[in-house]
Amino acid sequence: MNASAKPERTRLSAEDWEDAALKLIADQGVGALAVEALARQLGVTKGSFYWHFRTREALLQAALERWEQYGEREVISQIEAMPDPRARLPELFRRVAHEIAPHRVYAALLKALDHPQVVPVMARVSQRRMEFLTTIYREAGLAPAEALNRARLTYAAYVGFLQLNFTLGLPRISHEDFDAYVEHMIKTLTPG
Amino acid sequence: MNASAKPERTRLSAEDWEDAALKLIADQGVGALAVEALARQLGVTKGSFYWHFRTREALLQAALERWEQYGEREVISQIEAMPDPRARLPELFRRVAHEIAPHRVYAALLKALDHPQVVPVMARVSQRRMEFLTTIYREAGLAPAEALNRARLTYAAYVGFLQLNFTLGLPRISHEDFDAYVEHMIKTLTPG
DNA sequence: GGCAATCCATACTCGTCCGTATGGTTACCA
DNA sequence: TGGTAACCATACGGACGAGTATGGATTGCC
Structure with missing residues (x-):
């Protein structure tokens, strides 16, 4: 029904997480940037996240740099x-x-x-x-x-x-x- | 040494909590408004707070109204x-x-x-x-x-x-x- | 087809903070 | 001076989110 129900069975990259993070920041602010919430939105679990990023802080940093660049x-x-x-x-x-x-x-x-x-x-x-x-x-x-x-x-x-x-x-x-x-x-x- | 070491042994009123809340908001933002942190700063514990206010939300509401008024x-x-x-x-x-x-x-x-x-x-x-x-x-x-x-x-x-x-x-x-x-x-x- | 690297799920621990329960202490007042 | 209400401390329960451990699944490649 909603956008979170995408049946994208492709695997995720770090950039996918960064884009999703920026989208979430735009919608609900930096404070709402939680890894489990993001994982739900992407249709995966935390296990995926902590393979791509060492910490939540690292994701925020990468997302910010991505935004500043593009x-x-x-x-x-x-x-x-x-x-x-x-x-x-x-x-x-x-x-x-x-x-x-x-x-x-x-x-x-x-x-x-x-x-x-x-x-x-x-x-x-x-x-x-x-x-x-x-x-x-x-x-x-x-x-x-x-x-x-x-x-x-x-x-x-x-x-x-x-x-x-x-x-x-x-x-x-x-x-x-x-x-x-x-x-x-x-x-x-x-x-x- | 700092301002949090006031030996004020007088008892607190609801207005004292509201003022302290506004001060904390001005210093560190609304997100930093935590009852145990406020209590420490006032030299008491949570037990005091929950006598004056039903919830954290109620304190924020009262502080905001106080600010809007004065x-x-x-x-x-x-x-x-x-x-x-x-x-x-x-x-x-x-x-x-x-x-x-x-x-x-x-x-x-x-x-x-x-x-x-x-x-x-x-x-x-x-x-x-x-x-x-x-x-x-x-x-x-x-x-x-x-x-x-x-x-x-x-x-x-x-x-x-x-x-x-x-x-x-x-x-x-x-x-x-x-x-x-x-x-x-x-x-x-x-x-x- | 098999093996390794990549990617993800599940199941935990740990710290933080809200709220509750309950008993103790101080002030006021008859 | 005794008692009652106002005020506070301590100890607990529970929710939530970050981070870890470990095994399973999937992909690319020889």
């Missing part, structure tokens, strides 16, 4: 390919606003910043993204110091939006109101 | 007392930016939005604050729809700042750079 990449390169620098910011905003799925893991990890293993990963990812934002703002005509601060502000708004929206579910907003909000955000944060 | 209140009323509406926004921004202590519980609860008990509390608190922000923006001259969207943007920036800063510790920023960031934020988000 996440994003596409958006940044596509935006950088746009010829007009001043058109990049609106495009980036609209794209991020409407493709929420890839951000679910990031939002989940945001709620696990007390966990020692996720902090360095999130620090690196956030740092890279903010540097990317800073570059775009500079190319849009802002002075270095201003570009940096605007990037901080923009990224903070992004992070806060993730928390308030599809974690808290607030503000309860309609689809067209949301589009208006995005346009307001573009108008307010884009220089010129 | 938190904030001061800032909002003080800002509302200012005569010039256009001066309220910068003052609010600077005040929030420099009084980080009261926001530690809010930041901790932000990371526990998967917990059923904290969601309604955070929804109410966030909703009230955003309505307050919307009012201020209206009084500062923005049209209703614009004021609402600007409030959303501002509050998202606030929430994101909490996460990125004293949870993730990013961006690693100096004191004067931080002041410049706050001023940039005021200039960007304040109408006129």
